[in-house]
Amino acid sequence: xxxxFSSALARGxxxxxxxxxxxxGLITGIRALMGLSVTDKFFFTEPAWVLGGFxxxxxxxxxxxxxxxxxKWARGIDTPDHHEDRFEGWEKYVNVSLDHKVIGAQYAxxxxxxxxxGGLFALIFRVELAQSQLQFLxxxxxxxxxxxxxxxxxxxxxxxxxxxxxxxxxxxxMINYIVPLLLGAQDMSFPRLNAFSYWIxxxxxxxxxxxxVLGGFDTGWTGYPPLSARAPVGMQMFFLGVFTAGWSSILxxxxxxxxVVRMRAKGMTAFKMPIFVWSAVATSIIALTATQLIGLxxxxxxxxxxxxxxxxxxxxGGNPILFQHLFWFYSHPAVYVFILPGLGIISELLPVxxxxxxxxxxxxxxxxxxxxxxxxxVWAHHMFTSGMNEYLRVPFMYSTLxxxxxxxxxxxxxxxxxxxxxxxxPTPMLFVLAxxxxxxxxxxxxxxxxxxxVDLHLHDTYFIVGHFHDTIFGGFVxxxxxxxxxxxxxxxxxxxxxxxxxxxxxxxxxxxxxxxxGMMRIGLLGMRRRIVDYDPAMGFDSTHMxxxxxxxxxxxxxxxxxxxFFNSIKNGEKAEGNLWNSRSPEWQVPSxxxxxNYEIPFEVVGEPYDYGLADAPYTKFMKPETGKHN
Amino acid sequence: xxxxxxxGILVLIAAALTYFGxxxxxxxxxxxxxxxxxxxxxxxxxxxxxxxxxxxxxxxLFYSLVVFRRRKGETxxxxxxxxxxxxxIGWTIAPLFIVIAFAYMGSYSLSDxxxxxxxxxxxxxTGSQWAWKFEYPNYGVTSNELHLIVNQQVNLKMESTDxxxxxxxxxxxxxxDLVPGRVTEYRVTPSLIGSYKxxxxxICGTSxxxxxxxxxxxxxxDFDAWIKTQNAPAxxxxxxxxxxxxxxxxxxxxxxxxxxxxxxTWKGLYGSQVLxxxxxxxxxxxAYLKESITNPTAKVVKDYPPVMxxxxxxxxxxxxxxxxxATLK
Numbered sequence: 033x034x035x036x037f038s039s040a041l042a043r044g045x046x047x048x049x050x051x052x053x054x055x056x057g058l059i060t061g062i063r064a065l066m067g068l069s070v071t072d073k074f075f076f077t078e079p080a081w082v083l084g085g086f087x088x089x090x091x092x093x094x095x096x097x098x099x100x101x102x103x104k105w106a107r108g109i110d111t112p113d114h115h116e117d118r119f120e121g122w123e124k125y126v127n128v129s130l131d132h133k134v135i136g137a138q139y140a141x142x143x144x145x146x147x148x149x150g151g152l153f154a155l156i157f158r159v160e161l162a163q164s165q166l167q168f169l170x171x172x173x174x175x176x177x178x179x180x181x182x183x184x185x186x187x188x189x190x191x192x193x194x195x196x197x198x199x200x201x202x203x204x205x206m207i208n209y210i211v212p213l214l215l216g217a218q219d220m221s222f223p224r225l226n227a228f229s230y231w232i233x234x235x236x237x238x239x240x241x242x243x244x245v246l247g248g249f250d251t252g253w254t255g256y257p258p259l260s261a262r263a264p265v266g267m268q269m270f271f272l273g274v275f276t277a278g279w280s281s282i283l284x285x286x287x288x289x290x291x292v293v294r295m296r297a298k299g300m301t302a303f304k305m306p307i308f309v310w311s312a313v314a315t316s317i318i319a320l321t322a323t324q325l326i327g328l329x330x331x332x333x334x335x336x337x338x339x340x341x342x343x344x345x346x347x348x349g350g351n352p353i354l355f356q357h358l359f360w361f362y363s364h365p366a367v368y369v370f371i372l373p374g375l376g377i378i379s380e381l382l383p384v385x386x387x388x389x390x391x392x393x394x395x396x397x398x399x400x401x402x403x404x405x406x407x408x409x410v411w412a413h414h415m416f417t418s419g420m421n422e423y424l425r426v427p428f429m430y431s432t433l434x435x436x437x438x439x440x441x442x443x444x445x446x447x448x449x450x451x452x453x454x455x456x457x458p459t460p461m462l463f464v465l466a467x468x469x470x471x472x473x474x475x476x477x478x479x480x481x482x483x484x485x486v487d488l489h490l491h492d493t494y495f496i497v498g499h500f501h502d503t504i505f506g507g508f509v510x511x512x513x514x515x516x517x518x519x520x521x522x523x524x525x526x527x528x529x530x531x532x533x534x535x536x537x538x539x540x541x542x543x544x545x546x547x548x549x550g551m552m553r554i555g556l557l558g559m560r561r562r563i564v565d566y567d568p569a570m571g572f573d574s575t576h577m578x579x580x581x582x583x584x585x586x587x588x589x590x591x592x593x594x595x596x597f598f599n600s601i602k603n604g605e606k607a608e609g610n611l612w613n614s615r616s617p618e619w620q621v622p623s624x625x626x627x628x629n630y631e632i633p634f635e636v637v638g639e640p641y642d643y644g645l646a647d648a649p650y651t652k653f654m655k656p657e658t659g660k661h662n
Numbered sequence: 663x664x665x666x667x668x669x670g671i672l673v674l675i676a677a678a679l680t681y682f683g684x685x686x687x688x689x690x691x692x693x694x695x696x697x698x699x700x701x702x703x704x705x706x707x708x709x710x711x712x713x714x715x716x717x718x719x720x721x722x723l724f725y726s727l728v729v730f731r732r733r734k735g736e737t738x739x740x741x742x743x744x745x746x747x748x749x750x751i752g753w754t755i756a757p758l759f760i761v762i763a764f765a766y767m768g769s770y771s772l773s774d775x776x777x778x779x780x781x782x783x784x785x786x787x788t789g790s791q792w793a794w795k796f797e798y799p800n801y802g803v804t805s806n807e808l809h810l811i812v813n814q815q816v817n818l819k820m821e822s823t824d825x826x827x828x829x830x831x832x833x834x835x836x837x838x839d840l841v842p843g844r845v846t847e848y849r850v851t852p853s854l855i856g857s858y859k860x861x862x863x864x865i866c867g868t869s870x871x872x873x874x875x876x877x878x879x880x881x882x883x884d885f886d887a888w889i890k891t892q893n894a895p896a897x898x899x900x901x902x903x904x905x906x907x908x909x910x911x912x913x914x915x916x917x918x919x920x921x922x923x924x925x926x927t928w929k930g931l932y933g934s935q936v937l938x939x940x941x942x943x944x945x946x947x948x949a950y951l952k953e954s955i956t957n958p959t960a961k962v963v964k965d966y967p968p969v970m971x972x973x974x975x976x977x978x979x980x981x982x983x984x985x986x987x988a989t990l991k
Contacts, residue, residue, distance in 0.1 A: 171922045179922070181868045252865050258842055259825040259867060346843020352826065353841060386730075388740035395750045417828060417863075419839050419846040422776070429768050433761040437754060443719050444753040445745075450726045453740035457727070465723070472719050476712045483768030485701045485775050486708065489690075489835040492828060492863040556689050558832030560863050563871035567859070644739035 039126040041234070044096035048235050051091025056084030073177060074246050078265045079338055081246065085239050085272045092235040098128050098227050114223075117627065128231065130223035131627060135230050136209025137523060139201045140516065142230075144594070146198035146237060151587055153191040157184055157564075162580040164568040176245045177264070184564035186248025186266065193240060193253040193270065196366075197277050199504070200319075201233055202512050203373040204284045207312045209519065211288060213618035214306040216297030216651075218628045221290040229284040232276060239273030242266075252562050254363070257344040257355050260333050268337065271330040278327045281369075285316035285323075297617070297651070299636035303394055306616060306640050311376025314400040315369050318407060322362040322369075329358035353420055360411035367500070368407040371471070371507025372400055375442060377515045378464050382446060383641040384614045385461040386453030390641040392445040399438035399445075406435050416487045425484045432482035439475055443468070459533030460612075463514035466541045471506025473545075474499060477552060492562075495555030498548040505544055513593065520597075521611050525624040526604030532596040539589035547582040550575050615640065617651045669725050676717035684709055694833035694858060694879065696813075696851040697775040701835045704771040711760065775836065775849075779815035782849065787820040789827035789840040791867050791924075793911025794860060794875035803892040806908045808860060808877045810852045811885045818848040823971070828864035831877055837863050852879040868924060869914055903986025906979055915970065918990050925970060926963050932988040937964045951984050 036042055059080035060070050069077060076084065093099055101111045117134065119127050125138055160169045160180075169180030178186060208230075212220055220226045243249060247264025260267055292313050296305065332343045333355070342348025344355045383390045390396065412420065412428040446468055457465070477499040480486045490496060513536075521527045554572050566572055610619040617634055618625065634651040642648040689709070693699055730740070785808070786797040796808045810816055820829060822840035829848055830837035833856075838848040862873035880888070907913060915925035926936075935943050936950070939962040944950055953960055958970035975983070 179868070181871065185865070185868065185870075250865065250867050250870075256826055256864075259865070262825070262867075352843070386740055387732075387738075389742065389744045391743070392745040392750050395745070395754075417837050417839050419841045419844060425772070426769055429772075430762075430765045433765050433768075436761055437757050440757045441750065441754055445750070447719060447722050447726075448746075448749070450723060451730070452743075453726065453730050454732045454736065454738065455727060455730050455740075456732050465727070468723065469720060472716065476716055479711075479764060480705060480708045483704060483708070483764060483771070485697075485768060485771040486705050488775075488837055489701055489705075489832070491837060492830070553687075553689075557691055558830075558861070560830065560861055560871075562865040565871045567861075567874070639744075642742075642744075644742035 035123055036126065039123065040096040040098070040128045040231075041126040044092040044231070044234065045238070047095025048088040048092035048238060051095075052084040052088035054084075054091070055087030056080040058087075059083045072265075074265055078268060081265050082268050082272065082334065082338060085242070085269055089232070089235040089239070089272075089276050092238075093228070093232060096128055096231055098224075098231045101224055114628070128227055130219070130227055132208050132212050132220045132223070132226060133523065133625060135220075135226055136205050136207075138230050139205030139208055139233075142233065142237070143198045143202035143205055143512075144597075146194050146201065147590070148594075149241070150191050150194035150198060151590065153187040153194065155583060155587055157187050157191070158580045158583045160184060160564060161566075162577050164566050164573055164576075166565055169564060177247045181564045182248060182250055185250035185252075185562070186244055188562060189249055189252050189270070190240065190244060193274060194237070195504075196253065196370075197233065197237060197240065197274075199370045199508050200277065200281050202508065203315065203370065204229070204280070206373055206377065206512065206515050207284070207288055207316075209523070210515075210618075211291060211309055211312050212295070213522075213625065213629060214309055214616065215292065215295055215300065216617055216630060216634050217291060217295035218630075220287050221294055222287050225283055226287050229280045229287065232283075233280040236273045236276035236280065239269050239276060243269035243273065254359060255330060255333065256359075257333050257336065257352055261336050261345065268334060271334050274330055275327045278323045281319045281323045285319035288312055288316040289320065297634055297636055298654075301636075303397070304636050304640060306380060307390060307393060307396055308373070308376040308380040310397040311372045311379070311400045314404040315372040318365045318369050318372075318404050322365045322408070325358050325362035326366070329355055329362075332358075353415070353418055356415050356418055356420075357412070360414045361408075364411040364414065365404070365407040367503065368403055370504060372403065374467065374507040374509075374511035375471070376400070377511035378446065378467050379442070380616075381460060381464050381514060381518060382449050383643055384612050384616075385457070385464070386450050386455050387643045388449060388453040389639070389643055389645075390445075391448035392441075393639075393641065395441050396445050399441040402438035403435065406431065406438070410435060413482055413487070416484050417491050429482055429484050433479060436475070436479060443472060443475075458517075458612075459528070459530060459537060460514040460518040462534070462537045463510045463517065466537070467506050467510035467514065469506070470502055470510060470541075470544065470548075473548070474502030474504075474506050477502060490555065492560060493555035494551045494559040494561060497561055498551030498555060501544075501551065502548045505548075516597070518612065520600065520604075521607040522618055522623050522625060524601055524604065525606065525608050525622075526600055527607040527611060528596050528600040528604055532592055536589045536593045536596065539592070540586055543582040543585035543589070547579055547586070550579045550582070615643065615650045620651060620653070665725075665729065669722050672725065673714075673717045673721045676721050677714040680716055681710055681713035684713065690835075691832045692854065692856075693835075694831075694852060694854040694856060695835065696815075696853050697849075698833070698835035699853075700771045700774040704767055707767065708764070711764070778849065779851070782815040782817040783811075784817050784819055787818045787829065787840070787848075788823060789820065789829070789862065789866075789873075790823040790911055790914075791825065792862070792869040792873040792914035794862075794873070795909060795911060796875075798889070801889050801893070803889055804909055805892060806875055806911070808875065809885055809888050810850075810877065810879050811882050812852055812855050812879050814882075815849060815851040818850070820846045820848060825866050826864045827862045827866050827873065829860055830863035831858050831860050833858045839864055855879050855881065873914070899982040899985040900989055902979075903982035903984070906975070906983055907986060910973060910975075912983075924967070926966060928987050928990050930991060932984075932990070936961075938962060939964050939966075939968075948981075948984055951987065952980050955980055955983065 056076045064070050104111055115130055117124055117129050124134055169184045171179050173180040243266035246266040246269055249263040249267040249270050251260045335341045336343050342350040344350045344352045379396050410432040413432040416425050481490050554575050608623045632653045634653045637652045638648045638650045640650050788795040797804045820840045822842045827840040828837050834850050838846050856879055858877040859874050860877050915923050917923055917927045920927050920929040931946050934946050936946050937943050955973050959968045962968045
């Protein structure tokens with residue numbers, strides 16, 4: 033316990049607390065001198081909380097020590113290129129490390145923690161929704177300054193954003209851990225920036241959770257003004273949290289692109305890279321260039337609240353619809369940020385378990401880039417009912433439907449990959465296959481939303497809720513679990529329990545299908561999104577009860593997974609060799625991976641997925657005299 | 663080759679079963695507007711395409727899992743083939759045509775539902791947290807119920823006084839946001855006599871779920887009868903007060919049964935002692951209630967936010983509302 037309290041994580045959280053008080057105190061002092069009010073419903077005034085939140089993040093980052101080397105460089109002090117990890121075991125993961133594998137694991141574990149928090153919120157409001165009328169989130173409730181329906185709105189909104197942040201951390205975890213290994217690199221291109229990108233996500237998550245106790249907010253994760261301009265002070269913490277998390281995303285993406293461009297093994301030309309690297313690049317291009325827009329749009333609302341700047345206030349010449357354009361210019365491409373790495377995992381793992389080459393490698397690689405490109409041209413399909421110019425709706429209908437083409441290429445190529453293979457179905461492969469089916473359901477329920485007239489009915493109903501839970505589970509959650517089961521032995525030298533893995537799978541998959549199909553069903557019949565209560569006359573009670581039960585079964589399956597995950601780190605069956613009989617370079621060396629990856633560098637001499645072709649290796653490890661570092 | 667024929671047949675069977683299964687389940691609510699027919703027409707083709715594409719992927723997937731599974735004791739790798747460019751071009755081009763066809767049908771359906779009838783009646787719709795108000799300029803009637811004549815197009819001119827709302831009647835199949843600072847338009851031709859509800863579809867705060875109002879589609883005769891009852895002033899001040907309260911959206915924040923919403927309940931309010939935010943108390947008499955309607959922030963009740971906008975009502979109307987509140991014991 034003592035060692036935890038001296039860890040970078042504990043220090044950071046302590047300093048974030050101090051920083052919040054310092055920032056808030058500063059504004060409070062200035063307000064006192066100016067004769068303005070110094071306290072409010074949640075002790076500090078809103079401007080004090082905002083500067084406090086901002087200072088908290090700065091203090092956190094300096095407090096953890098992740099900026100130490102930069103500060104030393106600025107003062108003219110040299111530091112070694114590599115820091116050897118001073119810690120062993122669990123302590124390695126709560127302290128600052130520059131090793132991409134440790135950072136990858138930190139990302140993944142933080143992502144799982146946030147999935148648990150976001151999932152818990154979902155379970156709370158699913159219980160409320162199991163029956164019509166208000167059961168426990170009643171108007172008499174008063175928790176954190178919120179009555180029941182307001183608390184419902186806060187939990188529902190936070191469920192959305194906490195899950196989005198957990199997805200961003202989850203994909204960053206996969207990219208961080210896997211990409212340098214696939215490339216044959218020793219680390220990411222900028223190890224310190226890499227650590228910074230991870231650690232800044234932690235105070236961001238704290239800010240998001242702070243919004244819950246500071247009056248919450250009732251806008252949904254989209255934060256549309258004018259409602260967001262009127263919400264309690266929790267809204268500002270939400271904006272600040274997302275703004276901070278955006279830094280993690282942007283800097284991580286920058287690092288990934290540079291690493292892929294600069295640090296590939298000898299002979300690894302663009303079309304000889306493992307396919308996951310392609311999807312990592314495509315996703316990073318979007319994250320690097322679009323994330324600014326959500327930060328900007330939230331910042332404008334923050335300023336509208338703090339300084340009375342009427343960007344989105346019609347009374348001051350502002351325009352509420354402008355916000356939606358700015359917001360969706362990121363938030364639609366963001367969906368492709370969430371799913372592209374998962375689709376890359378599917379393409380990466382399929383050949384291993386069907387023992388056949390990936391069908392149409394170049395087409396799959398290019399389809400990722402095409403999805404990234406088209407993703408920038410479709411944002412206004414979220415706004416067909418918004419009151420924007422009517423004629424804008426037609427070109428956005430065409431561009432949106434175009435997304436189906438590169439996505440179709442992926443599906444057809446996967447099926448052609450599976451066709452004629454010698455298929456085995458251990459746990460990672462099961463999650464890959466379910467990922468394909470679930471993502472297919474998400475993909476096929478998309479085009480009706482793209483055609484304007486049908487969308488006028490579907491927009492803001494549970495049909496949309498079902499649709500995007502399908503795309504996110506198919507494009508992220510299932511592949512993420514597949515990746516965790518698949519690379520777990522690489523990280524630990526042990527494998528996760530196969531029986532528990534199968535129980536996890538067979539519990540989660542049917543429950544999830546019931547959940548989203550049920551959502552789409554009531555959505556078509558008129559169930560609106562984001563409502564704490566529904567008209568009993570609509571007859572949705574029994575369906576909602578089924579949805580709630582399905583939600584709890586998913587939660588149970590995730591608990592089984594977590595037990596399996598943490599138990600297997602110490603007690604799992606040893607698996608130090610090429611467990612899955614993969615051609616990929618990281619499986620050609622013993623597990624767990626040593627600190628600086630490959631002790632002998634490799635060069636690429638063949639195609640990555642030539643399963644079934646004799647004498648066609650992908651990589652060849654160089655003789656030691658050719659140089660230790662490539 | 664045998665595999666391809668088997669899978670082809672299975673795909674067709676699965677597609678047909680999926681399509682008939684989905685449509686037999688009854689996917690949409692009743693069609694109550696002319697526009698809903700065009701929307702359901704397009705949606706039906708989409709369900710058809712979805713059923714086919716679903717079968718096209720899922721059937722070969724499960725077929726492969728069974729036929730190409732690694733059997734016990736089997737070794738060796740799968741068949742070696744890396745790709746097929748004509749095939750890839752084929753499954754890029756073919757969906758392109760499907761996509762363009764659906765985009766065309768989508769444009770056609772959109773122009774169909776936006777078709778303007780020059781004789782359409784205009785009705786002014788106002789959304790505010792958390793109530794709907796409908797004004798009939800031709801009749802000088804204001805109501806919290808939307809009454810429409812069957813088979814006559816109406817053009818709803820919609821405004822919001824505070825935040826975004828969205829006018830959504832599932833049976834009409836359409837929704838349109840209300841945006842502060844501009845007027846948005848919702849054209850609909852009701853086609854089925856009946857009683858429906860408009861439900862706000864854009865989250866608008868605490869009581870968003872309850873921002874609903876009746877939409878009643880009637881014959882022209884019944885509509886005229888309804889207009890007559892609206893125009894006749896209620897002789898009874900309490901009944902008139904009750905109507906005013908409903909039409910002005912007061913019940914979005916105040917209850918009459920003692921439960922707590924954004925504002926204090928009215929049950930037992932009249933004549934009671936009210937504790938204010940500044941710690942003082944005041945008796946809820948006629949003068950206090952009148953001030954709380956015309957200048958709500960003058961005296962704010964403890965533990966309630968000062969968010970109520972002032973209401974400009976006639977003195978007689980305020981007196982009627984107070985008379986109504988006084989009956990709520």
